[in-house]
Structure formats: C-alpha cells, structure tokens
Amino acid sequence: MWKLILAFLCTATLAAADPAFWKHEWPQTDFGKRAIDGWAEIVSGGPGKDGILALSDPEFVPASRKRGLEDKEPVITVQQGSGPARAYPLRYLMWHEIANDRVGGIPVAVTYCPLCNSAIVFDRRVAGDVLSFGVTGKLRKSDMVMYDHQTQSWWQQAEGRAIVGRMTGTRLEVLPSWMESWARFRADNPDGMVMAEPPFNRQYGTNPYRRYDSAARPFLYSGDPPPHGIPPLARVVRVGTRAWPLTRLAEAGRLQEAGLTFTWEAGLASALDTARIGAGRDIGQIRVTDARGRDVAHDLLFAFAFHAFWPDGTWMLGR
Structure with a gap:
C-alpha cells in the first residue's frame, strides 16, 4: 500500500517550495527566520497542516485492563518521576505521529516519524513556556516537520530543533524513552498505564x-x-x-x-x-x-x- 501512497504523494511535492506559496496556510509563521540552506529542502508529504492530527492529553487505562494489543507490538515507554510508566502504542502514533501529554508532571511530546522510524520524547518546556505540537504535513530529508501552536515555528523531529520561524535555532530537551514490546512493558510494569485508543476513525x-x-x-x-x-x-x-x-x-x-x-x-x-x-x-x-x-x-x-x-x-x- 505504501507504494501507492508514494506515487500519490510524489505528485503533491510539485507544489513550489516557497514561503509565498505557504503563507496562506501559515500566516503566523515568521518565514524571515530559518536554519536551512534553502526552501527546496522542505517538501510536501501530501497532507496539509494538521492533515495528520496530533493528539493532546490522551486518555490512559491500566495495562492490566488493556485489550486488543498483540504481544510483539511496539510501544514507546516513558518513565518520569515516581509515577507509573506510560506506554504509547505505535498502532496509534503511526496515524497521529505526536502525542502532547504530561508524564510525572513534565509536559512531553511523544513523537514518531514512520518514514525515519524515529521515536523521540521531548520536554515541551522552552524558556519558561510550555509548547504544544502539531504536524505540518511537510518533510525534510524524509523526516517529519512539526510545528508549535504558540508561535507556528517549524521543528525538525529527528533533531528536536526549530528550523523555521521565531523559535529558529531553539532545541528541545530529549527525555529518556525506549521502544519495547507490549508483552515486555506489561511484564516490567504491572502497575503501568497505556494510552487508550483515540476516538478517531483510523485503521489502528x-x-x-x-x-x-x-x-x-x-x-x-x-x-x-x-x-x-x-x-x-x-x-x-x-x-x-x-x-x-x-x-x-x-x-x-x-x-x-x-x-x-x-x-x-x-x-x-x-x-x-x-x-x-x-x-x-x-x-x-x-x-x-x-x-x-x-x-x-x-x-x-x-x-x-x-x-x-x-x-x-x-x-x-x-x-
């Protein structure tokens, strides 16, 4: 199926890599600031802004009560502070790519770029402010370009670095996380919590x-x-x-x-x-x-x- 997606999305990349073309969709983004060599580095991945819908404050259920996940399915595990570990199944992040959440009192962005298989958890705090993130629908070097809702700056997911907009040059702190099987998470975290299925029509x-x-x-x-x-x-x-x-x-x-x-x-x-x-x-x-x-x-x-x-x-x- 991804080859059909590839053929469709390649057509979408014909749109000009030019802020003048993007400005109608991104009126709040400061395109006068950038940390890339040229606009041609950024291409459309097909969906527009929020065409891949990021999650905010997802619901969780105890791991002991979760049903429907297979033992070998990958989850991203995050453990902060003394609270229970949290598991974010890739079956959900495959379709949403970002989950804005709080773990152990820390505001986090749990991110997954399928095209790079890059799974990174960031601290959403920057200079005293708490940012929240969405998906631009753009790619750079095949990696997801995120954006923050507060300044509409664009961020490179693999690096956790702002590459376009007011926040250009700012880096997010990366928090320890790891990818493991659902079976391993359950075994290691009997009191753990797992993200519930989001209320959207997706083929999770x-x-x-x-x-x-x-x-x-x-x-x-x-x-x-x-x-x-x-x-x-x-x-x-x-x-x-x-x-x-x-x-x-x-x-x-x-x-x-x-x-x-x-x-x-x-x-x-x-x-x-x-x-x-x-x-x-x-x-x-x-x-x-x-x-x-x-x-x-x-x-x-x-x-x-x-x-x-x-x-x-x-x-x-x-x-």
Whole structure:
C-alpha cells in the first residue's frame, strides 16, 4: 500500500517550495527566520497542516485492563518521576505521529516519524513556556516537520530543533524513552498505564507502509546513502552523534562501549513490515543505560536518517 501512497504523494511535492506559496496556510509563521540552506529542502508529504492530527492529553487505562494489543507490538515507554510508566502504542502514533501529554508532571511530546522510524520524547518546556505540537504535513530529508501552536515555528523531529520561524535555532530537551514490546512493558510494569485508543476513525493496528523497511530507498529522500555499505533502511541506535547498527547489537546481545551498556533481546515486531503491525518480523528491542544503570536518551532510526542529519557522526561498527 505504501507504494501507492508514494506515487500519490510524489505528485503533491510539485507544489513550489516557497514561503509565498505557504503563507496562506501559515500566516503566523515568521518565514524571515530559518536554519536551512534553502526552501527546496522542505517538501510536501501530501497532507496539509494538521492533515495528520496530533493528539493532546490522551486518555490512559491500566495495562492490566488493556485489550486488543498483540504481544510483539511496539510501544514507546516513558518513565518520569515516581509515577507509573506510560506506554504509547505505535498502532496509534503511526496515524497521529505526536502525542502532547504530561508524564510525572513534565509536559512531553511523544513523537514518531514512520518514514525515519524515529521515536523521540521531548520536554515541551522552552524558556519558561510550555509548547504544544502539531504536524505540518511537510518533510525534510524524509523526516517529519512539526510545528508549535504558540508561535507556528517549524521543528525538525529527528533533531528536536526549530528550523523555521521565531523559535529558529531553539532545541528541545530529549527525555529518556525506549521502544519495547507490549508483552515486555506489561511484564516490567504491572502497575503501568497505556494510552487508550483515540476516538478517531483510523485503521489502528494496521501499517499503511507495508514492507517499507525492506525497500531499496526511503521515501522523498535525495541525499547520499549511508557509508560503509550500510543499507539506507537498516536500523541503527543513535546516542548523540554516534550510531550503532542494530545488527551488531543483536549479535552481541549485550555490549558495553563508550560508557554505555546496550542490551538487546528478541520479541519486538517491526511496525513497518507486514500489513498488521503485531505480525511484523522480529527486530528485537534495545535498552541503553549509562555506567550508573540509568536509562539514556536514544533513538532507533533508519541509517539514511542518521547520515542525513549527522553527516559527520561516528559509526560504531566495532572494527
């Protein structure tokens, strides 16, 4: 199905990459400020502003009472403070991409870009203000461009950095989170909470990008491929400006390197493989901790996206 989406959306990108064209939809955005080389870097992904509807203050239910999720389905887990851990199923974020929420009293934005497989949780506080985020419908280097409702500035999801508008140059703080299976979350968090199904007409539990992570090239990406012969859609674990191939971590099972400990175990389905998310091939799940055993902020994204946004980053290949 994603190939049909690709054909349709490629047509949509013919619209001029020009603030004069966008101004009618974004009258409050300050296009005089930007942190990109040229407007041609930003293309339409098909939907317009809020065409992919971000969630705000989603409902939660106890994990022990949740039904309908398959054991291997991926969730994004967030644990802040002494409160219960929260799980955000990708079956919902696949269709909404952003959830504005509060965890342990901290305002957070839980984000997922399917085209880059980038799942990052941000602190929504900036200089004393609390922002909330939506989806522009635009892409840059195949990654979601978010916007904040307060200033209508545009933000690069993979970097957590404002790239257009009044907030240009500002960065959001990244909070520790990790992607794991629903079964693992339940086992580790018997008192945990899980996001309830949103009240919208979506095909939750299905993957509209069938076989996307087996494709030869990413959608709407014209940059250089990753070095070292790494396939563009191979998954890597990014910590800062370093990337560890997931295949290396899977082979090791447990790896200590650069002051970090990586633990891999089987049991997590790829959300971008089969039509049903829970039936995707097993890619395994990762936890990253520091020398004191504390969870470390990281991202499990595609290799092309790491190379696109961190071209001078370090590839941790173990050789």
